[in-house]
Amino acid sequence: MVMCGFIAVTGQLQDEKMNEILTSMKHRGPDEGDHIKLDSFHFGHRRLSIVGVDEGKQPIANKAADKYLVCNGEIYNFPVLKREMEHDTEFLTESDSEIALKLYERMDVEGVKLLDGMFAFVIADVNKGSFFAARDTLGIKPLYYGEDKEGNLVFASELKSVYFVADEAKEFPPGHYYTPETGFVQYRRIEAAKETFPADSAEKTILTGLKEKLEQAVEKRLMADVPLGVLLSGGLDSSLIAAITAKKHQGKDPLNSFCVGIKGSPDIAAARDVAKAIGTKHFEYVYTKEELIEALPEVIYHLESYDPSLVRSAIPCFFVSKIAAEKVKVVLSGEGADELFSGYAYLQELKDSDKLNKELVRIINSLHNINLQRLDRMSMAHSLEGRVPFLDLDLINYALRIPTEMKLSSDDIMEKAVLRRAFEGELPEHILWRKKAEFSEGSGAVDILEEYAEAEISDVEYQKEKKEHPVEIRSKQELLYYRIFKEYFPHDSALETVGHWATS
Incomplete structure (x- = not known):
């Protein structure tokens, strides 16, 4: 596996x-970086090595040196695919990324x-004078593209990288591939299940x-x-991932878990309880109001967004990633459970199961430039x-087959009850049935940021500026973050890449 950043340019x-x-x-x-010039391509790559640490330096070439790959990501089924192909395919590295190149050689x-x-990758096909770019179904890994003044295309792992070359940048759509011959083609999208589990299915069977x-x-x-660890906020989702x-965990040492928050924040106490119950070696960091505010510019620079909900939740994610990186290179996180099992408060208003199901599918497909962008960048x-x-993907397909009626929540039925019931006995009861709090709420960031925005921006400034900007500014917090964002990303096209939560 190789987490990284790359840039791929047609031309040089x-x-x-x-x-x-x-x-x-x-x-x-940070582990290594290199670039290579081909006849009509220029590939650059920075590598964080995870699997095949001593091999897999990129760009990766085939044996004939007429096809080259740069890839950011992790292909989970590469061992299976490699076993199926290795009887008539020569692999030159131990990197999982190479499987994308071998599949292209075999199946285009x-x-x-x-x-x-x-994953996000670009393959240069030197003999054809063409290339192939693709991004995973949900957009877990980022990819952006643009065009320079000479008409050369550039693909890069971060928005800011494209602007080194092009004046305009766009997000590469998830679940798509691109070739000069085909343009963008959607190869996969999360859809509502054609058939849910039958109404008479035993609930115990579904939960199992x-x-x-x-x-x-x-x-x-x-x-x-x-080394590998877990992000543990003490909420249901991260606690389940941590417990499993x-x-x-196969290591001789206990699994490492990590949590952050303001002094006295609910997450800190809950995460300690979980860590004690599941036996992790737990690390926590209590940040101050001053540290939180001081981190804002760096967070927004890396996050490449000004959406208030996203920025608020990115700040604790930034701090917890910082302490985790001191001990491990990989962390597992709880993103996605709210979208699969109807965890957000506004979803309680949807009492019609068809409407709820459509909304769940919509927000699953919207994760690429919201939650997933936060985790990747922080x-x-x-x-x-x-x-x-x-x-x-297998879990998503299964979850979407669960009758939507089992995901409805109300004042009497707690959100994500189906997920909680599936793991009865795996966590302390007060954690398993802990009500959802946004990451920024549980970590104590919300009130501090609200007060800071109020102090920084007067009512007169807010009313004046919200009329001047080309996007809707919904709150003083949003204006505060927007100002910082525009310092780093002055290009108008950057605004079109920003995903938005339903509320500010």
């Missing part, structure tokens, strides 16, 4: 420009449909299957030749890889 950059770009993304890959663009993982699917998803994400990981800001077991 000056070495000085390429080195400048690679330096700017060193946080994504159709090979991407066989990949199970989180759900438990097995999540455990399998976690186990799949334990592959690493480097601790149970399946973890990679500290050269840390984040993995998301709840967003395993």
